[in-house]
Amino acid sequence: MSDEQLSHSMLKKLAQTPDYFAWYLWQYQQNENLSHSDVANFLHASSEQMEALSMCKVPDSQQPHFPKQLKAVADFAGVNHFPLAMLIRKVEAARALQRESTTTVTSIMAAREKDNSSQESSKKDECTDEQ
Amino acid sequence: MKKNQTWTNEELIDKLVQHDATALRCLYEVHAKDLLNYFILRYNSLSKEEISDAITDALIKLVDNPAAFKPGSSSLKTYLIRDIKGDILNTLAKIQRAKKKLSVVELSDDDGNIKEESTNEVKDLELKVQNFLAKILDNERDIQLAWMMEIDRERATSEFVRVLQKTQLPPAEQKAEVKKHKDRIKKRLNRNGWEDFLKKLKQNV
Numbered sequence: 001m002s003d004e005q006l007s008h009s010m011l012k013k014l015a016q017t018p019d020y021f022a023w024y025l026w027q028y029q030q031n032e033n034l035s036h037s038d039v040a041n042f043l044h045a046s047s048e049q050m051e052a053l054s055m056c057k058v059p060d061s062q063q064p065h066f067p068k069q070l071k072a073v074a075d076f077a078g079v080n081h082f083p084l085a086m087l088i089r090k091v092e093a094a095r096a097l098q099r100e101s102t103t104t105v106t107s108i109m110a111a112r113e114k115d116n117s118s119q120e121s122s123k124k125d126e127c128t129d130e131q
Numbered sequence: 132m133k134k135n136q137t138w139t140n141e142e143l144i145d146k147l148v149q150h151d152a153t154a155l156r157c158l159y160e161v162h163a164k165d166l167l168n169y170f171i172l173r174y175n176s177l178s179k180e181e182i183s184d185a186i187t188d189a190l191i192k193l194v195d196n197p198a199a200f201k202p203g204s205s206s207l208k209t210y211l212i213r214d215i216k217g218d219i220l221n222t223l224a225k226i227q228r229a230k231k232k233l234s235v236v237e238l239s240d241d242d243g244n245i246k247e248e249s250t251n252e253v254k255d256l257e258l259k260v261q262n263f264l265a266k267i268l269d270n271e272r273d274i275q276l277a278w279m280m281e282i283d284r285e286r287a288t289s290e291f292v293r294v295l296q297k298t299q300l301p302p303a304e305q306k307a308e309v310k311k312h313k314d315r316i317k318k319r320l321n322r323n324g325w326e327d328f329l330k331k332l333k334q335n336v
Contacts (some may be wrong), residue, residue, distance in 0.1 A: 006167050009183035010159065013191065016297050020155075055156035069152065076153045 011054055021073075027091045041089070045079045053077035053084075061088055113118035139160055140207055147197035155194045162208055163190065166215060173217055175335060185218045188210075192289075229282050267323040268316070278315050281325070 015020035029039050040050050057078060059069035070088070073079035138157050139147070154186050163186060170182045189211055193200060247262055256298040260282065264274045279285040291300055291309040300308065 003164055003167055003183075005179045006163050006186065009180065009187045010163075010190070013184075013187050013293070016293060016296050017191075018296070043267045053158055055159055057150075057152040057155070059152060073152050074157075 003006045007051060011051070014054060019057050020054065021056050021058055024058055024088060024091050025050070025054060025106060027094070028087050028123070031094050033092065039087075043079045043083050053079055061092060134311060139156070140293075143207055143224060144197075144202055146198070147194065147200070150197075154197075155190060158190050158194065158207070162211060165208070166211060169212065170215060170219065174223075177219065177222065181222060182219070185215050185222065187220060189215045225283050225285075228284060255330065263325075263328055273312075273316055273319075277320060280313060280316065 002022055002027050006041070007101065010093055013023050014020040015026045027034075028034070029036060032038075034042075036050075043050070043053075044051065056073045059066050059073065063069075067085075071081045072084055143154070143161060145151075146157055151157075159162055163298075166189075167179075170186070171179065174182065192214070193207075193211065200207065204210075205213075207217055216288045260278075261274070264277050268274050268277060272294060276291065278288065279294070285291070288309050291313070292300075292305045295308060295312060297305050297308050306335060307332055
């Protein structure tokens with residue numbers, strides 16, 4: 001049984017670290033507007049199992065061994081690996097969408113700036129021609 | 132995971148070296164509570180939270196860089212105790228530096244205990260600094276970064292990386308990100324009279 005303060009300190013730190021399940025569980029909770037116990041119910045996990053899972057690293061979903069590695073972590077923590085796989089996919093999809101929308105906004109702003117500066121330089125040319 | 136499951140030193144080292152996804156949890160299960168008890172007994176001027184943070188940092192650091200531990204030289208527990216002790220001594224030194232910077236003069240009584248009124252004085256000064264930073268910086272994260280830079284005099288890039296949530300970047304990019312944010316915050320502090328604010332604070336103490 002872990003000391004509460006110690007556990008709190010560890011989970012708080014890991015919730016800021018994208019390598020760990022603590023981060024993924026927190027992101028899922030935020031994205032889906034759920035409470036911590038809602039997420040635990042989704043994974044059919046007790047609080048002790050959630051704590052154990054939170055301290056495990058998330059396997060790389062792009063690697064071929066991902067299903068085997070995920071099952072190993074799920075078995076270690078004592079949780080069901082099917083909803084866990086779904087949770088990982090949802091969080092990664094949301095993260096990819098966020099990156100894409102940031103890139104789109106940056107591209108639009110860059111295009112606008114380029115547009116404005118070319119309009120300004122053509123106005124300057126007109127003034128010079130008139131003179 | 133079975134209840135009360137434990138792992139030998141060799142099994143833990145193997146998990147670390149293999150970058151096993153469960154390494155941190157296993158290390159935590161085997162060593163964390165003993166480490167907490169060890170340090171609480173020996174460093175009672177620090178809070179349980181500060182000691183827990185130091186233990187957490189050491190465990191995560193070891194999992195991130197298992198090559199730092201040489202199996203022949205000591206046991207995992209001894210290595211962790213040494214690492215955490217170093218961290219705790221740095222924290223105690225930072226606290227002393229922060230108190231000097233905020234010009235708190237007399238802190239302890241004859242028995243070496245922090246006087247209650249001095250503790251309140253430090254808290255009052257810390258609140259003034261927090262309020263100043265909150266006025267000139269946009270968010271909690273920047274306030275935390277400014278505190279680390281100017282009050283804690285934090286040198287470790289890894290600490291800033293953690294606050295910025297950039298651990299997934301390669302080391303060179305992490306360094307660049309940290310520099311970018313530190314430069315930005317430093318400019319903001321200079322533009323808003325940070326040095327003058329500190330001078331006034333010292334004069335009023």
